Amino acid sequence: MTHPYIPNTEPGVRAEMLAAVGARSVEEFYADIPAELRLNRPLDLPAPLVAEQDLVRHMEGLFAKNVAGLSFLGHGSYAHYVPAVCDEVNSRSEFLTAYAGEPYEDHGRFQALFEYVSMMGELLEMDVVNVPTYDGYQASGTAIRMACRYTGRPKVLLSGAIAAEKLSKLRDFLSHDIEMVFAPVAANGEIGEVEIDDTFGAIYLETPNVYGVVETRGKELADLAHANGALLVVSADPISLGVLAPPAAYGADIACGDIQPLGMHPGYGGGHAGYIATQDHEPLVAEFPSRLFGIAPTKVPGEYGFGDVYYDRTSFAHREEGKEWVGTAAALWGITAGVYLALMGPEGMKELGETVLSRTRYAMDALGRHVTVRHRDAVHFREFAIEVPSSGALLDGLRDKGIFGGVALDDRTVLVCVTECHSTDDIDRLAAAVKEVLGA
Amino acid sequence: MTHPYIPNTEPGVRAEMLAAVGARSVEEFYADIPAELRLNRPLDLPAPLVAEQDLVRHMEGLFAKNVAGLSFLGHGSYAHYVPAVCDEVNSRSEFLTAYAGEPYEDHGRFQALFEYVSMMGELLEMDVVNVPTYDGYQASGTAIRMACRYTGRPKVLLSGAIAAEKLSKLRDFLSHDIEMVFAPVAANGEIGEVEIDDTFGAIYLETPNVYGVVETRGKELADLAHANGALLVVSADPISLGVLAPPAAYGADIACGDIQPLGMHPGYGGGHAGYIATQDHEPLVAEFPSRLFGIAPTKVPGEYGFGDVYYDRTSFAHREEGKEWVGTAAALWGITAGVYLALMGPEGMKELGETVLSRTRYAMDALGRHVTVRHRDAVHFREFAIEVPSSGALLDGLRDKGIFGGVALDDRTVLVCVTECHSTDDIDRLAAAVKEVLGA
Amino acid sequence: WDEPIIFELSRPGRRGIAVPQAEGPGVELPASVRREHAPKLPEMSQLHVLRHYLRLSQENLGFDLNIDVGQGTCTMKYSPKVNDLFAKATNPLHPHQHEDTVQGVLEIYWRMERMLAEISGMSRVSLQPGSGSAAIYANIAMIRAYHNANGGEHRDQVITTMFSHPSNAACAKTAGYEVITLMPDAEGLPDIEALKAAIGPRTAALMITNPEDTGVFNSRIKEFVDLVHSVGGLACYDQANANGILGITRARDVGFDLCHFNLHKxxxxxxSCGGPAAGACGVAPALEPFLPEPTVDRVEFDGNERFVLKYPEKSVGKIRPFLGVTPNVVRAYAWIMSLGAEGLRQVAETAVLNNNYLMHKILQIPGASVPWNSRHVEQARYSWQQLSEETGVHSEEIGTRAADFGVHYWTSHHPYLVPEPFTLEPTESYAKEDLDEYAAILAHVADEARRDPEFVKGAPYNQTIHKIDMTSLDDPKQWAPTWRAYVRKHLSGQG
Amino acid sequence: WDEPIIFELSRPGRRGIAVPQAEGPGVELPASVRREHAPKLPEMSQLHVLRHYLRLSQENLGFDLNIDVGQGTCTMKYSPKVNDLFAKATNPLHPHQHEDTVQGVLEIYWRMERMLAEISGMSRVSLQPGSGSAAIYANIAMIRAYHNANGGEHRDQVITTMFSHPSNAACAKTAGYEVITLMPDAEGLPDIEALKAAIGPRTAALMITNPEDTGVFNSRIKEFVDLVHSVGGLACYDQANANGILGITRARDVGFDLCHFNLHKxxxxxxSCGGPAAGACGVAPALEPFLPEPTVDRVEFDGNERFVLKYPEKSVGKIRPFLGVTPNVVRAYAWIMSLGAEGLRQVAETAVLNNNYLMHKILQIPGASVPWNSRHVEQARYSWQQLSEETGVHSEEIGTRAADFGVHYWTSHHPYLVPEPFTLEPTESYAKEDLDEYAAILAHVADEARRDPEFVKGAPYNQTIHKIDMTSLDDPKQWAPTWRAYVRKHLSGQG
Known part of the structure; x- marks a missing residue:
């Protein structure tokens, strides 16, 4: 049978094509591959499931081994509500299966991405936003590199309140040529004492930070950085920016972060995309490795076209002479985040922020009756840490009740995440279960 | 807040529009509705779930009250495998939300439906196929009416092997002016002795019939009908026609049935659409109430356009002077069935038929070890009946094991349905469970 | 795209999908039932099937893509994408599943019935019919059953109005009734004098729409109902045009005995390109025994609620398989739940505001008019009579030319009592900007018609295809309702 | 469609979706973190957001819609729709879920790793990288870690080739390496003499693609690998162009120490318009300790298998969050499962047949040529040099004009070593008819270029927009990378 995915395996057409080319067999086209490099046996792979239905059954069998629960998991991946229209748009064949057409036949992709960066620009109050990079980890790494390149100083002071996994990435990505210095975490959960001098290229801050604490000293740190000729790089969660001040408002030079909360499902870690933003300052713009899309006139007055801004920066144009590298990153999630922001509008983002703030506080109060909530007086957005006798025992006990209670930061600390998807009933259920597990 | 579905509730735009029209309030537009007809209170409806996420949660709560199982249910709705491409195409906004545009801006809909009827024509070996009517029930009722109108004889002989629910529809739809006479069911499960005279307008046969039995005497009945100046109307399941002869091959004048098996999910009864087909015989074509789409030239040579064939037949054109009525029926399922047939092709339909025949026989053998299988020597396609001490007790017992074992035709008869979606393992599981329940 | 007919894309040996192997025993079919010739279906790879249909989809103008106010009487409104997810959740449910395993979907049916009962004022509602027309037929079946059960077998006439949907007349005829159609009076409303003349002992029912497809609310509707009641007939309300009066006035409060809604309007x-749709029949208590079977009822059971299927004793029987078009019942339920009472009233008021605003703009176009100059609720039937007389361009041609600008309209059902008609229904889904754009396009085309009538008559210009020669479609020798018929009649000589 | 920028569709007060209410206590934010000015996001109803993006989608030419062989080096092939359903099934899974609750997805990772190990001959495979370029970076990170662990800290040079993807050079540079690029020799293959000159004690690795983006298989590849090994360097295989050699030859069998695949190729x-994609890094046993963390391992446990996360001790750390782009790993797994060993070989052979057939057709077009006239495997880089010299029309302009016929190509990465280049890669997904049509379109455009070069230079003619003036995009005073920048620089004077 001709495989449904490979039309030209049908013997008739195969013979016709070989004849047209004047070849006797496909083997002729492989003549450049020396015999000693050939695999002279079939690959040892499982028997194929050619019938779509058999494949579906196999995959459903695998998926049946996953288990769902009432989840309070966050720590880098967030189950915010995804509007149906977001999935509708990113499932469209036209977007899902396109790649790198020119600005004519792919006008829609260019416009949708231009609109995404433009909406992010409004949210961030910054004029330059990249076509998404892979994820927030990469965005932070690149933003720090940009700051170091811009200042010519390979040294950065980082907040100590960063997720361990992200730190693992940053160390790999930066440490071979950038010195990383860490600030302590203060008792209130915010960044602690910070000292820099004129060898530092950047201060790097996250807000909300790994403990869900909203950093309040952004302005002070911006001033400190600028006083020393360094830049302030802030990783801010865009979902919080309907209520929280954007980094630009307190003087950050580069904003970065992950847009997964803006309309992407967790997807076991598949929903990430990174943003990087600056003001429209040419020397800083020159340090972006990602593509930037800009609006441009066409030969018909009033018509909008789009194209690459300052393409010369990129490795596509100049290989190792470009800034870092650019490849296939996460454009579809950029388009999706644009849909999300357009649906929400300013009011939606504000209300969402208020709801998350409120439910987070509700959860801190509810759990605070049974366990110690850390940094209780700080402003928390979405996450907070609780102290327990044993993280593993608590989480195992909750899982037995169908609750994924949080992420263990260490043996005695659990990070709990609350979004607009958690009703107060859900939170009460968690609190009751925590009480029960700890009381037993 | 402005409701996301109603943009012009925003007060500013509302005022602007009222001003443009010169009205003081919307109330003015309702001046024709007398006060005594007014509902002077808000409707008493549940509090709305305006936030999409709240609605999703509410609906998920309701759906969680449904229960799934290994299902051998058929009897008018069939869980054949639905290729992913079928759902992809019928989920496209362009098709899902279109209605009744003209053949220019809706060229795609016209062509897709023309292709559907054309593929059905090949499957049925008939030249005229309708744009789908509601369902197989309606198709049968209308096909019988067409035959009676064509012959001028309001009397039909029907096979006795028809599903009770379908019969309920046919009685309502026909009996006020068409005499319905029933043929007995023979011991082998096929239609029994048939006698008609020249007062009959039609013989109506189903294959496979309600017992899953394939009728083998089609040619004989066609000859009998024609000898008496009547038509043979055959309701045939199109999914069987890769292996079974189409009604036209044995002389049927009108074929009809339900296309739900061709790519539509059961959807709790939501996947139905009816087909009616004849040869290209003008007086019979004149009796179709449904729309017929035909191919037509445009002013550019070689270009295909589409339009309504013989529109004058319809109630759209002539109200009660048209044939029965035509309304919004099930066009999207016609398009979907077209996708299905194009994916399957002749070989796919043949293999599918062979697989269903084979697995049905396997199931009859497997269950036949524990219960009596009725009409065991007849050719069965997809369904067969078993005799049990108590239908209800068996089905309840199976349901406790997570198996939906079949449909009770009466207190001692259960109809079991097997499609290509049931592996032999599934069938073995059913047989073992039947043995266990009956043995207990 | 210049997309060929699918058969032209076929090449023997290709496959779009593979099928599981037989696994069980081989089955030898007797010759009498064995298919002899393989059906000439297309043979294509999966990508090529998909690409073909995606291209066809792009050659289609769905509601989601355009300003679809020209599909008057059809209440084209936004169908929220989230509701499609709920519809899909019904996919695996089999209609013969035991009640215990489908309590969720039965609860939706029950709740939906209660909500529509409140909206209509009726006591019970059947959600079984597959469309508005099927609901009309179901109502007529109930009317017949009611009269038969109450000694009214002799009632063999159904009265309807010219601006009610053709299915009111056609379904009544199919059910065996003589149909009497009331023509509009000088005001454009159904002639009440004609009704007085028509009613009598043979009257089974009045089937009437209000507002009719003209969009004018008949303020004497209660008189119509009372007159029919006075001779023992039933009054049946076609509520296809209910969008402008939700929460404002209700069928039962006017005295109707039956009504129907189109869930897809x-x-x-x-x-869905013309279905699957869904209809709902509401009835007053006297008609309840005749409802289509089964109904979904709620029972209390050990203090718990449970939803069960019941078979009314005098039921007219089945109208369609199983309970109804469940995916659409689920969608409609979700839609009402997302709006509530206040939301539905906003729907009605905004639809009416949008219509009156659009009417104001359309009537500023020279050559356009609206007959009888009445007040309109949610839609309006207009006329290009004046423009047509001036230019010779017909309404249909203007609509086709409008398609070049990404919108269109339809002329409504024959016969054209309103000369050179077009019917616009701008539902609550549209923004003011949409209405402004739509009116501007029609104004532009009307202007073109004045400046260059032949140009407009030659439209379309930027559609997939050009003007179709429809003559062959009514000629039995030439018509080709399938590709095989086309090949036989038009291509075989060439081959 | 003439679709405005989304901000132009905004009207204050409108909403696309509603958000749940706070429910909990109100939270007063300190002034230092409170947002002062609401972001100027668009305000639109849900239908209008949807319509906008649907129209934009129709203004985009996805693989599913066109004959996408012009996107050479990118291996545009059919992504089965059923696999999208599997991808969606991962939506609700949270990456921090306990292992016990995600055994299904972990099993897919493990099985997928085993299959890619068999396909490449490597011993382990990491599926963490988010793309091919990220996989290249991950490989370089492992190379660095390997050398550091083995006393090779002084190795600071990476050698690559001109026709390898730019990311090989760029990632190596980012990782701190000096990059040496081998230029093609007279045959168009990387110059082995240049390699001999380049290698030495400073050599960390060779990063090489084969076949390179020209589609020519380097039959001396083993010599390259051996040479690098001879100086203690590692050999790393960029298998972005593996589509034509699946099951024919394997990375490890040639001696490579590392390799990567692009799952999206x-x-x-x-x-996905440029991601999310997914990359896979395969390594030989010596590199295993350095794999990105965590790996997915299989353990036997009470006779049952169980899949667990392990953290290699010398791991380079994280390359991207969590385990990888799971939806794409799942899709790729399902794709291999639908084909098996024989199917993969058919993929390779058919891709190569398609390419050679298309090359045969393209080379019949006067003015088109393929440099070095070598044998080609799965793709070919062509040149319009002759046509361009005759007509003055550049390759890019021919590609843009081809877009008017619903197809296009790209010219590949700078710099254009092959003059007036275009790169075609007709994967196994295409039918012969597609290739015939594609070649016919290019032949037509080439003919147009001869007859009327200015016409071709003026293209496009039937796209959404017309020829763009790109000059402003490189001018800091004029460029507008966001709408707010555009408004500030270009519109504020007008307002």
Whole structure:
């Protein structure tokens, strides 16, 4: 049978094509591959499931081994509500299966991405936003590199309140040529004492930070950085920016972060995309490795076209002479985040922020009756840490009740995440279960 | 807040529009509705779930009250495998939300439906196929009416092997002016002795019939009908026609049935659409109430356009002077069935038929070890009946094991349905469970 | 795209999908039932099937893509995407599943019935019919059953009006009734004098729409109902045009005995290129025994609620398989739940505001008019009579030319009592900007018609295809309702 | 469609979706973190957001819609729709879920690793990288870690080739390496003499693609690998162009120490307008300790298998969050499972047949040529040099004009070593008819270029927009990378 995915395996057409080319067999086209490099046996792979239905059954069998629960998991991946229209748009064949057409036949992709960066620009109050990079980890790494390149100083002071996994990435990505210095975490959960001098290229801050604490000293740190000729790089969660001040408002030079909360499902870690933003300052713009899309006139007055801004920066144009590298990153999630922001509008983002703030506080109060909530007086957005006798025992006990209670930061600390998807009933259920597990 | 579905509730735009029209309030537009007809209170409806996420949660709560199982249910709705491409195409906004545009801006809909009827024509070996009517029930009722109108004889002989629910529809739809006479069911499960005279307008046969039995005497009945100046109307399941002869091959004048098996999910009864087909015989074509789409030239040579064939037949054109009525029926399922047939092709339909025949026989053998299988020597396609001490007790017992074992035709008869979606393992599981329940 | 007919894309040996192997024993079919010739279906790879249909989809103008106010009487409104997810959740449910395993979907049916009962004022509602027309037929079946059960077998006439949907007349005829159609009076409303003349002992029912497809609310509707009641007939309300009066006035409060809604119009389920749709029949208590079977009832059971299927004793029987078009019932339920009482009233008021605003703009176009100059609720039937007389361009041609600008309209059902008609229904889904754009396009085309009538008559210009020669479609020798017929009649000589 | 920028569709007060209410206590934010000015996001109803993006989608030419052989080096192939359903099934899974609750997805990772190990001959495979370029970076990170662990800290040079993807050079540079690029020799293959000159004690690794983006298989590849090994360097295989050699030859069998695949190329996951994609890094045993963390391992446990996360001790750390782009790993797994060993070989052979057939057709077009006249495997880089010299029309302009016929190509990465280049890669997904049509379109445009070069230079003619003036995009005073920048620089004077 001709495989449904490979039309030209049908013997008739195969013979016709070989004849047209004047070849006797496909083997002729492989003549450049020396015999000693050939695999002279079939690959040892499982028997194929050619019938779509058999494949579906196999995959459903695998998926049946996953288990769902009432989840309070966050720590880098967030189950915010995804509007149906977001999935509708990113499932469209036209977007899902396109790649790198020119600005004519792919006008829609260019416009949708231009609109995404433009909406992010409004949210961030910054004029330059990249076509998404892979994820927030990469965005932070690149933003720090940009700051170091811009200042010519390979040294950065980082907040100590960063997720361990992200730190693992940053160390790999930066440490071979950038010195990383860490600030302590203060008792209130915010960044602690910070000292820099004129060898530092950047201060790097996250807000909300790994403990869900909203950093309040952004302005002070911006001033400190600028006083020393360094830049302030802030990783801010865009979902919080309907209520929280954007980094630009307190003087950050580069904003970065992950847009997964803006309309992407967790997807076991598949929903990430990174943003990087600056003001429209040419020397800083020159340090972006990602593509930037800009609006441009066409030969018909009033018509909008789009194209690459300052393409010369990129490795596509100049290989190792470009800034870092650019490849296939996460454009579809950029388009999706644009849909999300357009649906929400300013009011939606504000209300969402208020709801998350409120439910987070509700959860801190509810759990605070049974366990110690850390940094209780700080402003928390979405996450907070609780102290327990044993993280593993608590989480195992909750899982037995169908609750994924949080992420263990260490043996005695659990990070709990609350979004607009958690009703107060859900939170009460968690609190009751925590009480029960700890009381037993 | 402005409701996301109603943009012009925003007060500013509302005022602007009222001003443009010169009205003081919307109330003015309702001046024709007398006060005594007014509902002077808000409707008493549940509090709305305006936030999409709240609605999703509410609906998920309701759906969680449904229960799934290994299902051998058929009897008018069939869980054949639905290729992913079928759902992809019928989920496209362009098709899902279109209605009744003209053949220019809706060229795609016209062509897709023309292709559907054309593929059905090949499957049925008939030249005229309708744009789908509601369902197989309606198709049968209308096909019988067409035959009676064509012959001028309001009397039909029907096979006795028809599903009770379908019969309920046919009685309502026909009996006020068409005499319905029933043929007995023979011991082998096929239609029994048939006698008609020249007062009959039609013989109506189903294959496979309600017992899953394939009728083998089609040619004989066609000859009998024609000898008496009547038509043979055959309701045939199109999914069987890769292996079974189409009604036209044995002389049927009108074929009809339900296309739900061709790519539509059961959807709790939501996947139905009816087909009616004849040869290209003008007086019979004149009796179709449904729309017929035909191919037509445009002013550019070689270009295909589409339009309504013989529109004058319809109630759209002539109200009660048209044939029965035509309304919004099930066009999207016609398009979907077209996708299905194009994916399957002749070989796919043949293999599918062979697989269903084979697995049905396997199931009859497997269950036949524990219960009596009725009409065991007849050719069965997809369904067969078993005799049990108590239908209800068996089905309840199976349901406790997570198996939906079949449909009770009466207190001692259960109809079991097997499609290509049931592996032999599934069938073995059913047989073992039947043995266990009956043995207990 | 210049997309060929699918058969032209076929090449023997290709496959779009593979099928599981037989696994069980081989079955030898007797010759009498064995298919002899393989059906000449297309043979294509999966990508090529998909690409073909995606291209066809792009050659289609769905509601989601355009300003679809020209599909008057059809209540084209936004069908929320989230509701499609709920519809899909019904996919695996089999209609013969035991009640215990489908309590969720039965609860939706029950709740939906209660909500529509409140909206209509009726006591019970059947959600079984597959469309508005099927609901009309179901209502007529109930009317017949009611009269038969109450000694009214002799009642053999159904009265309807010219601006009610043709299915009111056609379904009544199919059910065996003589149909009497009331023509509009000088005001454009059904002639009440004609009704007085028509009613009598043979009257089974009045089937009437209000507002009719003209969009004018008949303020004497209660008189119509009372007159029919006075001779023992039933009054049946076609509520296809209910979108402008939700929460404002109710069928039962006017005295109607039966009514129907189109869930795909007023309650937002998608039109799906012409179905699947869904209809709902509401009835007053006297008609309850005749409802289609089964109904979904709620019972208390050990203090718990449970939803069960019941078979009314005098039921007219089945109208369609199983309970109804469940995916659409689910969508419509979700839609009402997302709006509530206040939301539905906003729907009605905004639809009416949008219509009156659009009417104001359309009537500023020279050559356009609206007959009888009445007040309009949610839609309006207009006329290009003046423009047509001036230019010779017909309404249909203007609509086709409008398609070049990404919108269109339809002329409504024959016969054209309103000369050179077009019917616009701008539902609550549209923004003011949409209405402004739509009116501007029609104004532009009307202007073109004045400046260059032949140009407009030659339209379309930027559609997939050009003007179609429809003559062959009514000629039995030439018509080709399938590709095989086309090949036989038009291509075989060439081959 | 003439679709405005989304901000132009905004009207204050409108909303696309509603958000749940706070429910909990109100939270007063300190002034230092409170947002002062609401972001100027668009305000639109849900239908209008949807319509906008649907129209934009129709203004985009996805693989599913066109004959996408012009996107050479990118291996545009059919991404089966059924696999999208599997991808969606991962939506609700949270990456921090306990292992016990995600055994299904972990099993897919493990099985997928085993299959890619068999396909490449490597011992282990990491599926963490988010793309091919990220996989290249991950490989370089492992190379660095390997050398550091083995006393090779002084190795600071990476050698690559001109026709390898730019990311090989760029990632090596980012990782701190000096980059040496081998230029093609007279045959168009990387110059082995240049390699001999380049290698030495400073050599960390060779990063090489084969076949390179020209589609020519380097038959001396083993010599390259051996040479690098001879100086203690590692050999790293960029297998972005693996589609034509699946099951024919394997990375490890040639001696490579590392390799990577692009799941969105060879293994069919959709390209998504430029990601999310997915990359896979395969390594020989010596590199295993350095794999990105965590790996997915299989353990036997009470006779049952169980899949667990392990953290290699010398791991380079994280390359991207969590385990990888799971939806795409799942899609690629399903794709391989639908084909098996025989199917993968058919993929390779058919891709190569398609390419050679298309090359045969393209080379019949006067003015088109393929440099070095070598044998080609799965793709070919062509040149319009002759046509361009005759007509003055550049390759890019021919590609843009081809877009008017619903197809296009790209010219590949700078710099254009092959003059007036275009790169065609007709994967196994295409039918002969597609290739015939594609070649016919290019032949037509080439003919147009001869007859009327200015016409071709003026293209496009039937796209959404007309020829763009790109000059402003490189001018800091004029460029507008966001709407707010555009408004500030270009519109504020007008307002």
């Amino acid at each position: 007023t309650f937002s389920t998608p039109h | 060879t293994f069919s996951t959709p390209h």
